[in-house]
Amino acid sequence: MVEERKGGAPKSIEELFTLLDKAKELELEDVDIVAEELALEIVPSIVQAAPPPAVAPPAVAPPTEELVKAVFKPPVGKYAAKIAVVQIGATGSEGGTRKKVIKIGGETVPPFYHFEGVLPHRPVIALDVFDSPPPLPKTIKSYYKDVFKDHVAWVRKCIDEFEADLVTLHLTSTDPSAENRPADEAARFVDKVLDQVEIPVIVGGSGNPDKDMLVFEEVAKVTEGERLVLASVTVDMDVEKAVKAIAKHGHNVIALAFLDINQVKELNRKLLSGGLPKDHLITDPSTGGLGYGIEYTFSIMERMRMAGLMGEETMQVPISCAATNAWVAREAWMPADEWGPREYRGPLWEITTGLVNMLAGADLFMMMHPVAAKTLKRLAEALSKPKAEKLVKEAVYDKWVTMKA
Amino acid sequence: MAFAAKLIEREKKIEDCPPIFEPKYKAKLEGLREVLRPPVKEVTIGVGDRAVTIGGKVCVYRHELTWYRPTALFFDVTDEAPDEEVMKRVKTVESFEYERIGAKIRLQGIAVRCTSGDRDKFAKMVSRISEASNLPLVLCSYDPDVIEEALIVAGKRRPLIYAATKDNWFKMSKLALKYECPLTVSAPGDLSMLKSLAATMRKLGLDDLVLDPGTFVEADMLSETVNAFTMLRLAAIEGEDKDLGYPLMAVPAAVWLNPEKNEVLVKMRESYLANLLIARYADLMIMHSLDPWVLLPILVWRQNVYTDPRTPLSVKPGLYEIGPVDDKTPIFVTGNGALTYFLVKGDVERSGKGYLISIDTEGISVESSVAGKRFTAEKVVEALKSSGVEKKVKHRTVIIPGKAARISGELEELLQGWRVFVGPKDCSGIPEFVEKVWSKEVKLE
Numbered sequence: 001m002v003e004e005r006k007g008g009a010p011k012s013i014e015e016l017f018t019l020l021d022k023a024k025e026l027e028l029e030d031v032d033i034v035a036e037e038l039a040l041e042i043v044p045s046i047v048q049a050a051p052p053p054a055v056a057p058p059a060v061a062p063p064t065e066e067l068v069k070a071v072f073k074p075p076v077g078k079y080a081a082k083i084a085v086v087q088i089g090a091t092g093s094e095g096g097t098r099k100k101v102i103k104i105g106g107e108t109v110p111p112f113y114h115f116e117g118v119l120p121h122r123p124v125i126a127l128d129v130f131d132s133p134p135p136l137p138k139t140i141k142s143y144y145k146d147v148f149k150d151h152v153a154w155v156r157k158c159i160d161e162f163e164a165d166l167v168t169l170h171l172t173s174t175d176p177s178a179e180n181r182p183a184d185e186a187a188r189f190v191d192k193v194l195d196q197v198e199i200p201v202i203v204g205g206s207g208n209p210d211k212d213m214l215v216f217e218e219v220a221k222v223t224e225g226e227r228l229v230l231a232s233v234t235v236d237m238d239v240e241k242a243v244k245a246i247a248k249h250g251h252n253v254i255a256l257a258f259l260d261i262n263q264v265k266e267l268n269r270k271l272l273s274g275g276l277p278k279d280h281l282i283t284d285p286s287t288g289g290l291g292y293g294i295e296y297t298f299s300i301m302e303r304m305r306m307a308g309l310m311g312e313e314t315m316q317v318p319i320s321c322a323a324t325n326a327w328v329a330r331e332a333w334m335p336a337d338e339w340g341p342r343e344y345r346g347p348l349w350e351i352t353t354g355l356v357n358m359l360a361g362a363d364l365f366m367m368m369h370p371v372a373a374k375t376l377k378r379l380a381e382a383l384s385k386p387k388a389e390k391l392v393k394e395a396v397y398d399k400w401v402t403m404k405a
Numbered sequence: 406m407a408f409a410a411k412l413i414e415r416e417k418k419i420e421d422c423p424p425i426f427e428p429k430y431k432a433k434l435e436g437l438r439e440v441l442r443p444p445v446k447e448v449t450i451g452v453g454d455r456a457v458t459i460g461g462k463v464c465v466y467r468h469e470l471t472w473y474r475p476t477a478l479f480f481d482v483t484d485e486a487p488d489e490e491v492m493k494r495v496k497t498v499e500s501f502e503y504e505r506i507g508a509k510i511r512l513q514g515i516a517v518r519c520t521s522g523d524r525d526k527f528a529k530m531v532s533r534i535s536e537a538s539n540l541p542l543v544l545c546s547y548d549p550d551v552i553e554e555a556l557i558v559a560g561k562r563r564p565l566i567y568a569a570t571k572d573n574w575f576k577m578s579k580l581a582l583k584y585e586c587p588l589t590v591s592a593p594g595d596l597s598m599l600k601s602l603a604a605t606m607r608k609l610g611l612d613d614l615v616l617d618p619g620t621f622v623e624a625d626m627l628s629e630t631v632n633a634f635t636m637l638r639l640a641a642i643e644g645e646d647k648d649l650g651y652p653l654m655a656v657p658a659a660v661w662l663n664p665e666k667n668e669v670l671v672k673m674r675e676s677y678l679a680n681l682l683i684a685r686y687a688d689l690m691i692m693h694s695l696d697p698w699v700l701l702p703i704l705v706w707r708q709n710v711y712t713d714p715r716t717p718l719s720v721k722p723g724l725y726e727i728g729p730v731d732d733k734t735p736i737f738v739t740g741n742g743a744l745t746y747f748l749v750k751g752d753v754e755r756s757g758k759g760y761l762i763s764i765d766t767e768g769i770s771v772e773s774s775v776a777g778k779r780f781t782a783e784k785v786v787e788a789l790k791s792s793g794v795e796k797k798v799k800h801r802t803v804i805i806p807g808k809a810a811r812i813s814g815e816l817e818e819l820l821q822g823w824r825v826f827v828g829p830k831d832c833s834g835i836p837e838f839v840e841k842v843w844s845k846e847v848k849l850e
């Protein structure tokens with residue numbers, strides 16, 4: 001059942017979206033990082049020499065007109081380890097059929113510390129696609145209404161129009177408490193979609209641990225070699241069994257823990273010791289939306305990334321963040337005049353949830369609202385740019401004091 | 406010793422030990438202050454009940470201890486704007502209050518920008534604002550003469566001066582010394598100059614400083630801004646660089662320097678960049694937009710990230726009576742996360758009344774605690790029995806959160822003679838649920 005609404009998306013947000021397309025400031029070329037460009041240090045700038053004082057300074061430290069000379073040296077941290085690079089999708093020569101692959105991870109320094117090292121891969125954005133019409137907030141539903149029944153068109157819209165890097169195919173129809181679609185049927189559905197699209201995909205289950213196991217087994221088998229991501233393996237599942245089913249067909253896994261760093265460690269250790277290669281593991285500590293536990297997620301991700309760089313094996317993997325959880329917050333979707341239009345609040349809530357977790361170390365973002373997804377992608381590109389000292393030196397900043405805004 | 410340990414853990418303040426303020430301990434007090442001085446100095450702007458203290462940071466990463474002194478939000482006005490408009494803005498900032506998780510969230514102050522270049526005009530506006538409000542002020546001009554004219558009328562209010570730069574620092578430092586006001590040093594895009602200026606001010610005897618490394622908001626320079634803020638905070642705390650051990654100023658309002666046509670987009674940008682800068686150590690921010698939808702995410706993120714990570718915000722587990730309860734009042738069960746509790750409490754209130762049993766989920770949300778086995782059927786039974794609510798009502802029904810639906814079967818088995826209702830997934834649906842489901846199904850004469 002697709003809910004039909006007259007009038008489509010609210011005018012303001014359509015306009016917003018169109019303008020986002022055109023917003024020149026946000027149009028960045030793809031970041032293609034070359035290592036030698038990045039072997040940077042802070043070059044100490046020359047301190048302006050002030051004219052020497054006309055008379056010899058008196059003995060008791062008086063104010064002089066000379067600046068104290070100083071050179072700023074950034075404190076550069078040392079890290080023992082590296083985050084694994086996870087490749088999503090495999091090309092023909094690699095045993096798959098994808099035309100494009102995506103790599104995440106590979107960090108050797110904390111998030112966006114360009115003064116300490118090179119960031120090999122920027123964070124990526126995955127938009128959600130559902131195999132059965134989902135209960136989406138109205139602000140989002142209007143963007144996808146026309147493709148609810150055509151999943152290939154839905155995927156293409158996410159990629160071509162909304163510029164997502166990849167998509168997550170959520171097999172919500174397999175939920176035993178809903179449609180209870182059989183696992184083999186769901187796997188054939190995934191295979192059919194893969195036949196018609198060129199990008200790599202993430203495949204999500206229904207969240208029922210028993211059924212997800214069956215679904216993952218079938219999907220992994222049918223799509224062997226495609227190097228998909230299966231989401232998610234949790235502590236409620238037979239982890240070793242899941243590893244066997246998934247790893248033998250060459251896929252990646254998102255390991256989902258529940259806001260508990262020890263659980264993250266336990267789960268990841270089980271996966272790794274069960275035979276999942278480190279470069280096939282993505283970790284998700286659970287995302288609390290803005291106002292709904294985001295600070296736990298932020299701090300857990302920061303701790304995980306730091307621990308990984310310091311040598312903790314189970315944390316040396318890319319981090320996934322479900323920015324979509326922002327929509328749990330009533331501030332994101334509830335009509336409330338005193339808070340202003342929800343058409344603005346919603347995407348802003350999702351952007352913020354993603355952005356602060358990006359600063360904490362997340363590499364992969366699950367998203368729903370097209371404007372939020374596109375904005376966060378632009379931010380990922382911007383933050384991944386190596387240093388722009390020269391631009392900054394020439395930029396007009398001090399005029400904010402006198403600007404006519 | 407115990408007191409000393411608490412001082413270091415920042416659970417107690419020097420003020421909690423009155424004897425040390427006796428004159429004979431003056432030297433010891435100063436010594437203690439020096440020992441306890443946080444690597445990012447505390448700087449107070451303004452006087453009276455709206456004065457705000459910024460800085461006071463002792464760790465780079467929040468999880469290492471706690472971030473103290475939430476980012477202060479200042480909103481700009483200009484000396485050329487119509488009086489009525491300025492006063493309206495000032496009053497909006499002053500009276501703004503948003504209640505969330507039992508806390509009243511406010512905005513901190515006004516940044517007066519001199520756009521006229523006319524010192525009398527600027528001083529007049531500053532004087533007008535100081536008379537109308539006791540909000541702390543930032544005085545913004547690079548012209549020391551303009552700043553002094555304003556300090557003559559408002560210097561006693563301890564405004565923050567913006568800014569000493571490589572060109573005007575000598576005169577600005579004299580003003581800060583003469584009027585005993587905090588001073589911003591600004592060296593956009595040049596951290597060596599910033600350090601140099603700060604070191605110079607320190608040598609001249611100034612210690613209430615704020616650092617402005619420049620907020621470059623354009624996409625091709627954003628990473629530079631993030632890096633500058635990060636490096637400065639690392640240098641202050643991990644590098645123990647005393648010259649840089651001061652609060653950081655960020656200016657999200659800079660998005661208006663070069664705005665795209667669509668205002669909504671600019672406002673969105675101002676909002677999420679403010680949140681980026683809060684995450685990257687801004688201690689004070691100057692903002693332009695005052696729309697609630699722009700501010701809401703900032704206020705929520707600021708509140709969230711400035712909580713103590715060692716203790717999740719929670720309420721005491723147990724029975725709470727909401728409204729004029731009687732023996733026909735429904736019983737609700739929820740977790741004990743502060744946010745969960747206050748949201749559910751608000752919605753039960755809207756529905757009329759209710760017994761609300763908060764079970765110990767260690768401050769975690771219902772959804773996560775169901776998944777993490779902190780919200781279980783056994784725990785609900787135990788909380789229900791020990792609350793004594795059974796004696797207070799005639800019915801034998803309990804409403805559990807929609808997000809805890811999966812425990813309903815087990816709960817009915819354990820609670821013989823009770824009927825378990827699965828409530829709405831979002832507690833905003835409680836009033837409707839009570840009216841349309843619970844009241845119809847539970848017949849009480």
